Amino acid sequence: MSEAPHNGGEAFHTEDMTISMGPQHPSTHGVLRFIVKTDGEVMSEAIPDVGYLHRSIEKIGEKVTWHGYVPYTDRADYLAAMFTNQAFCMAAEKLAGIEVTRRGEFCRVIACELNRIASHLIAVGTFGQDIGAVTPFLHALRERETINNFMEEICGARLTYNYIRIGGVGYDILPETCARVTEFIDHFEPIVDEYNRLLSYNKIFVERLANVATITREDAFQYNIVGPNLRACGLKWDIRRDIPYSVYPELEFDIPVGAGEKGTLGDCYDRYIVRIREMEESCKILRQCLKMLPKGPAIAKVARKFKPPAGEVYVRVEAPRGDMGFYVVSDGSEYPYRVRIRTGSFTAMSLIDKISRGLMVADLIALIASLDVDAPEIDR
Amino acid sequence: MEAKEIYARTERKFSGKVSGFQGDVVDPNFRVEAQAIVEVCRYLRDDPESNFEVLSDLTGLDLPKENKLQVVYHLYSYSKRHQIVLKVDLPRDNPHVSTMEGVWKVANWLEREVFDLFGVVFEGHSDLRRILLPEDWVGYPLRKDYVEQEEYDGISTQRAPLVEKLLR
Numbered sequence: 279m280s281e282a283p284h285n286g287g288e289a290f291h292t293e294d295m296t297i298s299m300g301p302q303h304p305s306t307h308g309v310l311r312f313i314v315k316t317d318g319e320v321m322s323e324a325i326p327d328v329g330y331l332h333r334s335i336e337k338i339g340e341k342v343t344w345h346g347y348v349p350y351t352d353r354a355d356y357l358a359a360m361f362t363n364q365a366f367c368m369a370a371e372k373l374a375g376i377e378v379t380r381r382g383e384f385c386r387v388i389a390c391e392l393n394r395i396a397s398h399l400i401a402v403g404t405f406g407q408d409i410g411a412v413t414p415f416l417h418a419l420r421e422r423e424t425i426n427n428f429m430e431e432i433c434g435a436r437l438t439y440n441y442i443r444i445g446g447v448g449y450d451i452l453p454e455t456c457a458r459v460t461e462f463i464d465h466f467e468p469i470v471d472e473y474n475r476l477l478s479y480n481k482i483f484v485e486r487l488a489n490v491a492t493i494t495r496e497d498a499f500q501y502n503i504v505g506p507n508l509r510a511c512g513l514k515w516d517i518r519r520d521i522p523y524s525v526y527p528e529l530e531f532d533i534p535v536g537a538g539e540k541g542t543l544g545d546c547y548d549r550y551i552v553r554i555r556e557m558e559e560s561c562k563i564l565r566q567c568l569k570m571l572p573k574g575p576a577i578a579k580v581a582r583k584f585k586p587p588a589g590e591v592y593v594r595v596e597a598p599r600g601d602m603g604f605y606v607v608s609d610g611s612e613y614p615y616r617v618r619i620r621t622g623s624f625t626a627m628s629l630i631d632k633i634s635r636g637l638m639v640a641d642l643i644a645l646i647a648s649l650d651v652d653a654p655e656i657d658r
Numbered sequence: 659m660e661a662k663e664i665y666a667r668t669e670r671k672f673s674g675k676v677s678g679f680q681g682d683v684v685d686p687n688f689r690v691e692a693q694a695i696v697e698v699c700r701y702l703r704d705d706p707e708s709n710f711e712v713l714s715d716l717t718g719l720d721l722p723k724e725n726k727l728q729v730v731y732h733l734y735s736y737s738k739r740h741q742i743v744l745k746v747d748l749p750r751d752n753p754h755v756s757t758m759e760g761v762w763k764v765a766n767w768l769e770r771e772v773f774d775l776f777g778v779v780f781e782g783h784s785d786l787r788r789i790l791l792p793e794d795w796v797g798y799p800l801r802k803d804y805v806e807q808e809e810y811d812g813i814s815t816q817r818a819p820l821v822e823k824l825l826r
Contacts, residue, residue, distance in 0.1 A: 328789060329789060329792075336800060499736075500764065501763050502712045502713060502714065502764040515736055520739065521739075589684065590684075591684045592714075592743070603715055605715060616719055618717045620715045624767065624771075625764050625767070625768075627767070628763075628764060657790055
């Protein structure tokens, strides 16, 4: 910015301007709107307006059977459908006391970690694109395409999987697929280094993100920021390790946290780099799972007319966008009494109003991209 | 800390205002009087023994058979690694409860969602508007007796039967 006085002299004054950004803005990753009050480049507030993608998934849950609801959960977060599948199935299993088969658990972890890599690739790819680096996006999508092919091999769908079922998984993972996944990891790990050279340690990119839109730990607690965004604030917290579920306790992996290595702790760069490192950890988990994959049935015997006893349960899984909570209430009938989906994007969105004050309009784009919010997950 | 202990401590502090502890379920929970919920939550957050730093979830539950609406609070502590569920019973015809915004800021949006979908009024809320549905929507969809309006802004919300659709 130039040194010219912003409000110099009596005759020269500026006015606040209200701009509607979205709902079809390319950086909003879906349909999402901000009402931005700005004076020149600097915003005084950016109020998020959500709800454009509300499909009442929670109400639908009360109208379909327990088995029949699994495909609907896919639509809650289309970039990470495995995790919503898993969270709902875990809730149903906990209510009914069903034990998932061991092979089923491993199949779940393999599918989920592949899905996590795919989701993070979108996150870091669009991050670059949003702030002006288009090439890395294509590199990221190229790798994601391979993962989509695996998903198609595993369950027949590339985006909305309906793979994880109550009691296990829908289809067993074939040995050929396992071999190809191993091959992919061998290929993918050097790609992460390439990606780092291309984008992560690029001077322009780093300076664009360092010290921008810092989230303190107090804010993270107040607004219940979860997942990679919380870890970027320096808190080593991962549901996979701290409230263990599935077979994660048997697996070895690190939890990357933000350290403020290029700027302040909890800035946009920290949120970015945590995701890059999580992809590497997912590769580690995948390697172990493929080695440990036991023999046996992939799904436990579950009654077709599934009627869990009355009760309620709140389960959490570590989705790519953080702690995904399913609060499920059963009244002992064929239909869930209430399904509540708590997502990381919803709470992350509520923080934007506070953080955006005093930011530049261009930095708002970086903030949205760094939080990795996903409009269908906000609106459900 | 065990859920039982959390309840015992809370009961000592707020006797008569908390009740109905259920400990032998997956997620232990207890009831709190609507007038006391904010104070109880503030106490649970600030007490170093319980130290609930975050409000994981705030949602509603409609129970027409018992003629009440429940607001359900899921509290979690990262440092102590424990969880507790608090429930507030409200009458269905006039559900009012104080806002939790002063304790956890995240309550702002979570309460707006509950207001939007259940019609619970949070007193003292800074910005109580519908969040997911349009401002002029009628009714609260997540209530069990909700009937969808037949049209919205001149657009029918009913789907034509398949045969009729094909004949047209």
